[in-house]
Structures are given as C-alpha cells and as structure tokens.
Amino acid sequence: MKLDDPNVEYRIVDGELWLKSGTQIKGYLNHSMEQFTDDGWFRTGDLVEETSDGFLRVIGRNSDIINVGGEKVFPAEVESILMEMPEVLDCLVLGRSNAITGQAICAQIVVRSGVEKRELKRAIRSFCRCRLANFKIPQIIEVVEKTNVGSRFKKLRKRLN
Numbered sequence: 390m391k392l393d394d395p396n397v398e399y400r401i402v403d404g405e406l407w408l409k410s411g412t413q414i415k416g417y418l419n420h421s422m423e424q425f426t427d428d429g430w431f432r433t434g435d436l437v438e439e440t441s442d443g444f445l446r447v448i449g450r451n452s453d454i455i456n457v458g459g460e461k462v463f464p465a466e467v468e469s470i471l472m473e474m475p476e477v478l479d480c481l482v483l484g485r486s487n488a489i490t491g492q493a494i495c496a497q498i499v500v501r502s503g504v505e506k507r508e509l510k511r512a513i514r515s516f517c518r519c520r521l522a523n524f525k526i527p528q529i530i531e532v533v534e535k536t537n538v539g540s541r542f543k544k545l546r547k548r549l550n
Contacts, residue, residue, distance in 0.1 A: 455484035
C-alpha cells in the first residue's frame with residue numbers, strides 16, 4: 390500500500406506503522422487511549438516494511454507475533470507456506486506456551502478429504518523444512534474441521550496455553 394495523502398503523516402517505529410492526521414480521531418468513546426502517543430501519533434499495531442519504491446508492505450500484527458526462544462515468527466508467513474501444500478484446505482498458526490522456548494508454533498490444519506492424517510504431520514514438517522527456518526516449523530499440528538474466523542473472515546488467534 391502507499392499512503393499518498395498530504396494530510397496524513399506516517400512513520401515506522403520498531404517495524405510498527407504509526408499514523409498522524411489533522412482529522413484523526415483523538416480517542417475512542419469509553420475506550421483506553423493507550424494506542425495514542427502523547428504527541429498524537431496513533432500506533433496501528435500493523436508491522437510493515439517499506440520498499441525501495443515507497444510502498445508499505447504489511448507483514449503482520451504486533452499482537453500476532455509468536456516468540457520462539459527469542460526469535461519472532463509471523464503466523465501469516467507460516468500459513469502461506471502451509472497453504473502451498475495440496476493436502477491443506479485451510480490453516481491457522483498461533484503460539485502455544487512452551488516451558489523451554491516460551492512459545493511453540495501450533496498449526497491447526499483443515500485437510501482435504503481422503504488425506505491420511507497419520508502421515509500428514511511428517512509431510513508438513515518435511516515440506517516446511519526446506520522453506521522455513523527451523524524455529525518456524527510447527528511443533529504442534531492439529532487436524533481440525535474448520536479454522537477460527539470472525540464475522541469479517543479474519544483469522545482469530547487467541548493465545549493458547
């Protein structure tokens with residue numbers, strides 16, 4: 390995306406997109422103001438990269454990041470790899486508590502009919518091994534009937550224990 394409005398400023402702070410505008414709301418009715426800085430910047434929670442041609446690429450959300458032994462994992466990156474597998478209809482990646490690494494990668498997978506579920510875990514790990522760093526490979530793989538999505542079809546990643 391590209392922000393091309395002379396009335397909107399943006400900056401990237403620690404990878405997060407911050408916005409400021411003369412017409413921006415100053416807060417939410419009966420809601421916390423913690424997303425706004427004292428000088429009026431709105432912390433969007435969107436993690437972005439700026440490309441050489443001035444575009445912004447959204448790479449995830451602050452709240453979605455999984456921390457595996459100090460390494461940051463964006464669920465959308467792992468999901469995009471898993472969705473390349475012909476056996477996978479849909480998937481949801483989220484963090485699950487782990488006593489050693491803090492969090493582990495959990496993948497909830499919706500499989501096509503006829504897929505042998507016993508062999509699926511091995512196939513997923515093998516597929517991911519040559520496409521993702523080791524700490525991004527799902528340690529927990531659950532076959533589910535459907536993924537958890539909201540009314541706007543946004544994937545819901547509630548933290549699991």
